[in-house]
Amino acid sequence: MMDSIMTTYGRLPVTFRRGEGSYLYDTEGKKYLDALCGIAVTSLGHAHPxxxxxxxxxxxxxxxxxxxxxxxxxxxxxxxxxxxxxxxxxxxxxxxxxxxxxxxxxxxxxxxxxxxxxxxxxxxxxxxxxxxxxxxxxxxxxxxxxxxxxxxxxxxxxxxxxxxxxxxxxxxxxxxxxxxxxxxxxxxxxxxxxxxxxxxxxxxxxxxxxxxxxxxxxxxxxxxxxxxxxxxxxxxxxxxxxxxxxxxxxxxxxxxxxxxxxxxxxxxxxxxxxxxxxxxxxxxxxxxxxxxxxDSKTNASEMGEYLHTELATALAEVDGVKLIRSKGLMLGIVLEKDCGELVAQALEAGLLINVTAGNVVRLLPPLTLSQQEADEIILTLKTLITAFLQQ
Ligand SMILES: Cc1ncc(COP(=O)(O)O)c(C=O)c1O
Missing domain, CATH: 3.40.640.10 (Type I PLP-dependent aspartate aminotransferase-like (Major domain))
Incomplete structure (x- = not known):
C-alpha cells in the first residue's frame, strides 16, 4: 500500500489502536501478546496507569x-x-x-x-x-x-x-x-x-x-x-x-x-x-x-530465567534450534537458518516478536510479564518454530 510515509521501514500489515498491559489490540479488535515492547520501550506494559x-x-x-x-x-x-x-x-x-x-x-x-x-x-x-x-x-x-x-x-x-x-x-x-x-x-x-x-x-x-x-x-x-x-x-x-x-x-x-x-x-x-x-x-x-x-529488575531476572528454561525444554527436541541466549528479559533463540518470515507468522498467531541478525528470534517482553503470559509466548513459539524448521 502506498501512503505518504517515507519508506524507511518495511511495515507489517497491522495497525494497533489500543494497548493494555502486555497486550495490543488492532483496528479490527484482534488481540496480540506484545513480546517486543516496541523494541524494549514499553517495559511497564501499555497504558500503564x-x-x-x-x-x-x-x-x-x-x-x-x-x-x-x-x-x-x-x-x-x-x-x-x-x-x-x-x-x-x-x-x-x-x-x-x-x-x-x-x-x-x-x-x-x-x-x-x-x-x-x-x-x-x-x-x-x-x-x-x-x-x-x-x-x-x-x-x-x-x-x-x-x-x-x-x-x-x-x-x-x-x-x-x-x-x-x-x-x-x-x-x-x-x-x-x-x-x-x-x-x-x-x-x-x-x-x-x-x-x-x-x-x-x-x-x-x-x-x-x-x-x-x-x-x-x-x-x-x-x-x-x-x-x-x-x-x-x-x-x-x-x-x-x-x-x-x-x-x-x-x-x-x-x-x-x-x-x-x-x-x-x-x-x-x-x-x-x-x-x-x-x-x-x-x-x-x-x-x-x-x-x-x-521491583521490576527482580521480575525481569526471574521471568527471564523461567522463559529461558521453559523455552529450552519446549524446543529441546526441535531440530534446527541452535541455542538460547538471555540476560533477564532480553532473549534470543538462535536457529540454524534465517527466519525473518517468523515475524509475520507470529503476528498472524497474535504474538509480536522480532528477528535480528538474520537467524535470531528476539524477545523483549514487558518486565511486568506474568507466568501465564510467558507460557502463552512459549506455546505459540514452539508451534511456530517447529513448523518453520520442518518446512
Ligand atoms: C544499544 C542501542 N543504542 C542506541 C540505539 C538507538 O536508539 P534510538 O533508536 O532511540 O535512536 C538503539 C536502538 O535500537 C540501541 O539498541
Whole structure:
C-alpha cells in the first residue's frame, strides 16, 4: 500500500489502536501478546496507569519551557538516575542516538582537553548505536552505513568480547580516549560477553586513561535483571547512555557522566531544545518510581530465567534450534537458518516478536510479564518454530 510515509521501514500489515498491559489490540479488535515492547520501550506494559496519570497531569500543567530555565522534573529525574547508577550528572536528549551523540562528543572533548589532537573511540563489531551520522559511524554493521558517503572518522573497531583485540589497539593508537560498548549486544543478536568482560575493559580504560562508556539504551532500566546492565559486573562506567524504556514510550534519552568527567560538557558545547522537558521527564519519573516500587529488575531476572528454561525444554527436541541466549528479559533463540518470515507468522498467531541478525528470534517482553503470559509466548513459539524448521 502506498501512503505518504517515507519508506524507511518495511511495515507489517497491522495497525494497533489500543494497548493494555502486555497486550495490543488492532483496528479490527484482534488481540496480540506484545513480546517486543516496541523494541524494549514499553517495559511497564501499555497504558500503564501511573505513567498515563503523570503524562496527563503534566500535559495540562506545563509541557515545555526549553533548557534556558530550570525544570523541576528534570532535576528530580537526574537525581534519581544518579542515585540508582552511581553517576554524577545527566544530559537529557530525546532518543538513544542522541544520547550516544552526547557521549561521543563528551569523549572527544575529554580527549581534546587532554591534548589529544584526533580523539578516537574504540567501538565493537556487531554493535548498534543509532542512525545519526556519528552513531551510524560508531555502529558495527555495514548495512546501516552503506550509501551515506564518508563516515565520521575517529572510531577504532575491534571484535566484541575480545579483550586481546582491545589491548592490541591500545598499544598502537595513542589517540584513543574511550571505549563505547553495549553490556549485551541487542540488535547484534542478543550477544552476551563472557563474565569479566566489562571488568577487564574497565581495567584497560584505567591503565590508559580512557573513558569506559556503556550504551545502555537497550539494556538499561531493569531489562537485564539489574537497573543497568553494567551492574552485573561490579564496575562503574565513566559515561552511560539511556533511552527506550526510560519514558515507557514518551521519547527521552539521557547521557550520564561520572564525577571525574561531569564538567566536560560545559555551556555552549552541547544542547537540545526538547531534551528533558517537563512532559518527558514526568513520564520518566513515573517509570523510575514504578519500577522501583514493583521491583521490576527482580521480575525481569526471574521471568527471564523461567522463559529461558521453559523455552529450552519446549524446543529441546526441535531440530534446527541452535541455542538460547538471555540476560533477564532480553532473549534470543538462535536457529540454524534465517527466519525473518517468523515475524509475520507470529503476528498472524497474535504474538509480536522480532528477528535480528538474520537467524535470531528476539524477545523483549514487558518486565511486568506474568507466568501465564510467558507460557502463552512459549506455546505459540514452539508451534511456530517447529513448523518453520520442518518446512
Ligand atoms: C544499544 C542501542 N543504542 C542506541 C540505539 C538507538 O536508539 P534510538 O533508536 O532511540 O535512536 C538503539 C536502538 O535500537 C540501541 O539498541
Amino acid at each position: 501511573k505513567v498515563a496519570e503523570a503524562i496527563s497531569k503534566q500535559a495540562s500543567t506545563l509541557v515545555h519551557t526549553s533548557n534556558l530555565y530550570h525544570i523541576e522534573n528534570q532535576t528530580k529525574l537526574a537525581d534519581k538516575l544518579c542515585q540508582l547508577s552511581g553517576m554524577s550528572n545527566v544530559f537529557f536528549a530525546n532518543s538513544g542516538a542522541e544520547a550516544n551523540e552526547a557521549a561521543i562528543k563528551l569523549a572527544r572533548l575529554y580527549g581534546t582537553n587532554k591534548g589529544v589532537e584526533n580523539p578516537h573511540i574504540v567501538v565493537m563489531k556487531g554493535s548498534f548505536h543509532g542512525r545519526t551520522m556519528a552513531t551510524l559511524s560508531a555502529t558495527g554493521n555495514k548495512k546501516v552505513q552503506e550509501g551515506f558517503g564518508a563516515l565520521l572518522p575517529g572510531f577504532t573497531r575491534v571484535p566484541y568480547n575480545d579483550l586481546d583485540a582491545v589491548r592490541r589497539v591500545a598499544k598502537k593508537n595513542e589517540d584513543i580516549v574511550a571505549i563505547l560498548v553495549e553490556p549485551v549486544q541487542g540488535e547484534g543478536g542478543v550477544i552476551i560477553p563472557e563474565d569479566g568482560y566489562l571488568k577487564t575493559l574497565r581495567e584497560i580504560c584505567d591503565k590508559w586513561g580512557w573513558l569506559l562508556m556503556v550504551d545502555e539504551v537497550q539494556t538499561g532500566m531493569c531489562r537485564t535483571g539489574e537497573w543497568f546492565g553494567f551492574q552485573h559486573s561490579g564496575i562503574q562506567p565513566d559515561v552511560m547512555t539511556l533511552a527506550k524504556a526510560l519514558g515507557n514510550g514518551v521519547p527521552i534519552g539521557a547521557c550520564l557522566a561520572a564525577e571525574s568527567v561531569n564538567d566536560v560538557l560545559r555551556p555552549g558545547t552541547h544542547g537540545s531544545t526538547f531534551g528533558g522537558n517537563p512532559l518527558s521527564t514526568s513520564a520518566a519519573l513515573a517509570v523510575v518510581e514504578t519500577m522501583a516500587a514493583a
